[in-house]
Amino acid sequence: MRDEIAPLLDVVDLHTVFQTRGGDVHAVNSVSFSVAPGELLGVVGESGSGKSVTMMSLMGLLPSSARVEAQAVNFEGRNIRDMSDDALRVLRGRDVGFVFQDPMTSLNPVFTVGYQLTEALRTHLGKSKKEARARAAEMLSLVGIPDAKARLNDYPHQFSGGMRQRVMIAMALACDPKLLIADEPTTALDVTIQAQILELVKGLRQKMGMGIVWITHDLGVVAGIADRVMVMYGGQIVEQAPVKELFANPQHPYTIALLETLPSLTGERPERLRSIDGQPPILGAKLTSCPFAARCRQVMDRCHRENPTRREVKAGHDVACWWDATQGGAA
Amino acid sequence: MLNFTIRRLMFAIPTLLVISFIIFAILDLAPGDPTASLPMTVPPEVRAQIRSTLGLDEPFIIRYFLWLKQFMITEPLNLIESSFGITIGEGDRLRLTSWATRSPVVDLIAERMPQTLWVVGMSQIIAVLIAVPIGVISAYKQYSWIDQLGTLFSMIGFSVPTFFTGLLFIVIFSVNLGWFPSIYDTNHVVEDWDSFVFQIKQMIMPTMVLALFTAAQISRYMRASMLDNLNQDYVRTARAKGLKEQTVLLVHVLRNSMIPVVTVIALNIPTIFGGAIITEQIFRVNGIGQLLITGIVGADIPLVQTLTFIFAALIVLFNLIADILYGMLDPRIRYE
Numbered sequence: 001m002r003d004e005i006a007p008l009l010d011v012v013d014l015h016t017v018f019q020t021r022g023g024d025v026h027a028v029n030s031v032s033f034s035v036a037p038g039e040l041l042g043v044v045g046e047s048g049s050g051k052s053v054t055m056m057s058l059m060g061l062l063p064s065s066a067r068v069e070a071q072a073v074n075f076e077g078r079n080i081r082d083m084s085d086d087a088l089r090v091l092r093g094r095d096v097g098f099v100f101q102d103p104m105t106s107l108n109p110v111f112t113v114g115y116q117l118t119e120a121l122r123t124h125l126g127k128s129k130k131e132a133r134a135r136a137a138e139m140l141s142l143v144g145i146p147d148a149k150a151r152l153n154d155y156p157h158q159f160s161g162g163m164r165q166r167v168m169i170a171m172a173l174a175c176d177p178k179l180l181i182a183d184e185p186t187t188a189l190d191v192t193i194q195a196q197i198l199e200l201v202k203g204l205r206q207k208m209g210m211g212i213v214w215i216t217h218d219l220g221v222v223a224g225i226a227d228r229v230m231v232m233y234g235g236q237i238v239e240q241a242p243v244k245e246l247f248a249n250p251q252h253p254y255t256i257a258l259l260e261t262l263p264s265l266t267g268e269r270p271e272r273l274r275s276i277d278g279q280p281p282i283l284g285a286k287l288t289s290c291p292f293a294a295r296c297r298q299v300m301d302r303c304h305r306e307n308p309t310r311r312e313v314k315a316g317h318d319v320a321c322w323w324d325a326t327q328g329g330a331a
Numbered sequence: 332m333l334n335f336t337i338r339r340l341m342f343a344i345p346t347l348l349v350i351s352f353i354i355f356a357i358l359d360l361a362p363g364d365p366t367a368s369l370p371m372t373v374p375p376e377v378r379a380q381i382r383s384t385l386g387l388d389e390p391f392i393i394r395y396f397l398w399l400k401q402f403m404i405t406e407p408l409n410l411i412e413s414s415f416g417i418t419i420g421e422g423d424r425l426r427l428t429s430w431a432t433r434s435p436v437v438d439l440i441a442e443r444m445p446q447t448l449w450v451v452g453m454s455q456i457i458a459v460l461i462a463v464p465i466g467v468i469s470a471y472k473q474y475s476w477i478d479q480l481g482t483l484f485s486m487i488g489f490s491v492p493t494f495f496t497g498l499l500f501i502v503i504f505s506v507n508l509g510w511f512p513s514i515y516d517t518n519h520v521v522e523d524w525d526s527f528v529f530q531i532k533q534m535i536m537p538t539m540v541l542a543l544f545t546a547a548q549i550s551r552y553m554r555a556s557m558l559d560n561l562n563q564d565y566v567r568t569a570r571a572k573g574l575k576e577q578t579v580l581l582v583h584v585l586r587n588s589m590i591p592v593v594t595v596i597a598l599n600i601p602t603i604f605g606g607a608i609i610t611e612q613i614f615r616v617n618g619i620g621q622l623l624i625t626g627i628v629g630a631d632i633p634l635v636q637t638l639t640f641i642f643a644a645l646i647v648l649f650n651l652i653a654d655i656l657y658g659m660l661d662p663r664i665r666y667e
């Protein structure tokens with residue numbers, strides 16, 4: 001049972017709604033999950049399924065047009081939702097590291113990489129300028145940037161995309177966070193650099209023992225590094241299971257379809273996730289039916305009337321679907 | 332950077348030469364006679380002699396080069412001589428003289444320049460000090476009442492012409508409240524605290540009129556630029572690092588937002604000299620704006636030519652300054 005160890009992060013019933021000119025967008029709908037210390041949770045789902053928004057909602061990183069509600073977001077047993085802005089700020093920089101999706105735009109173009117790397121160290125760990133720079137150089141060489149000390153004085157535009165992603169990772173790891181949230185850190189990179197970064201993170205995780213949330217399109221990546229996988233669709237979690245279990249015994253028709261797009265479960269690195277027929281749902285209103293119903297092969301009447309709640313298949317494996325994959329009929 | 336600056340300065344020379352030629356040519360076509368203001372009793376022979384000593388009998392192109400030589404070589408040499416107390420060459424050169432006052436044009440301008448520079452310079456500084464905070468707060472609290480107020484301020488500031496604000500200020504602050512003098516005392520000398528206070532008082536209105544007009548524009552640019560940057564990914568990164576909101580805004584966002592705004596400010600400064608022409612008239616400040624008007628009214632062609640050319644040179648200069656500042660603020664720009 002994974003409940004035995006107190007979770008590092010525990011999210012209960014998270015909802016995020018964007019208020020836009022075209023009406024509300026229900027980007028995250030009743031999401032609950034947890035991450036144990038030292039665990040690597042893979043998050044997969046197609047574009048627009050709410051992966052990034054879920055993670056940013058947790059740490060208050062969304063624009064003001066977003067309304068976030070949650071029963072609880074516990075980090076090491078403390079509810080983030082009850083924290084003051086200052087306490088949350090400290091948590092953000094020191095205990096939780098973020099690597100964002102787009103390395104080309106996520107660094108500030110007018111400050112040197114050294115300045116941007118030392119900022120968090122100086123703010124949260126109270127290091128002097130000199131100590132912070134030493135640590136920053138150490139982090140840069142850790143993520144495999146040669147001649148780190150000299151490169152501290154370079155500006156982001158002097159780094160390639162892959163290098164910038166490494167800088168982002170170094171930045172996220174600088175304060176030794178307990179949790180790293182990496183939002184498609186390798187999607188923008190070419191395959192060899194992707195592999196290098198994966199190895200790097202695997203290594204760092206062992207060395208530092210931090211929990212990791214790894215968002216990706218690429219089930220192949222998930223298979224290689226994750227302990228557990230969470231599949232998202234239409235702003236909700238449709239299935240959640242340990243990685244082996246998910247690949248061996250997928251329950252949700254969406255997960256099954258995803259797995260079918262892989263060339264082979266054990267084979268070489270797959271292509272990026274291929275699309276499944278049909279369009280992702282428009283999240284204009286609260287869901288009253290299953291968001292996947294329109295594209296589902298196993299769709300039943302009930303799917304159009306009620307949004308399925310999550311049920312446990314096995315300990316640690318649950319799914320939100322009216323259809324029972326094991327019996328091949330309604331659950 | 333130094334190379335770039337030097338190269339740009341070299342490029343500025345032909346530009347300025349072309350401009351000077353056009354200015355000279357256009358104004359030369361204007362009807363004007365250095366002897367027109369003389370009493371009727373002056374006989375025609377004397378008038379002719381005056382014209383020829385001023386070199387007006389020469390063909391157009393010769394007069395152009397003479398003007399150029401006087402302005403570009405003679406006057407700088409005079410300046411060097413008078414500031415270092417030395418004599419270069421024979422020392423006594425034919426100077427560019429005003430038709431109306433018979434005194435050297437450059438001396439006239441040098442006498443008037445400080446007043447204008449003070450008013451324009453102070454107004455720019457005040458404008459930036461007003462506009463930047465308004466822009467930053469308006470953008471950060473977009474659509475709040477404070478943003479609406481900022482929008483109203485810039486709409487009024489920009490759409491109401493300076494001659495109107497000037498008169499309004501005089502009516503309110505001089506006539507009704509009696510706080511500030513309505514006429515600028517140009518003979519006033521600052522020698523102690525009281526006279527300094529008086530100097531400030533008499534500068535406030537002309538400076539503020541220009542400052543408000545400029546601030547109205549800059550605050551809009553500032554707001555737009557801040558809004559642009561607030562949505563950038565790097566802002567999220569900065570927040571994710573757990574930096575104080577103040578640091579995110581005033582270090583990360585402001586630094587980026589200032590890049591286009593600084594350029595706008597620099598490019599705008601020559602225009603302010605233009606605006607000063609009107610304010611100087613209203614407040615009776617004897618700056619170069621007023622000198623220009625006097626020159627135009629009196630058909631004092633050499634004076635007008637020279638002043639117009641100085642305005643043109645200012646535009647070229649501030650263009651260059653804008654480019655250099657841009658390169659200094661944005662590390663992605665490298666001038667090789």
Ligand SMILES: Nc1ncnc2c1ncn2[C@@H]1O[C@H](COP(=O)(O)OP(=O)(O)OP(=O)(O)O)[C@@H](O)[C@H]1O
Pocket residue numbers: 018020025027045046047048049050051052053054063065101283
């Ligand atoms: N600022 C915003 N305003 C309105 N809607 C938004 C905003 N940000 C995200 N959304 C919407 O929220 C939904 C989820 O977006 P999210 O970025 O989480 O997707 P994702 O799963 O990360 O996709 P990708 O794999 O492409 O990164 C999308 O429908 C998106 O349009």
Ligand SMILES: [Mg+2]
Pocket residue numbers: 051052053101183
């Ligand atoms: Mg995303």
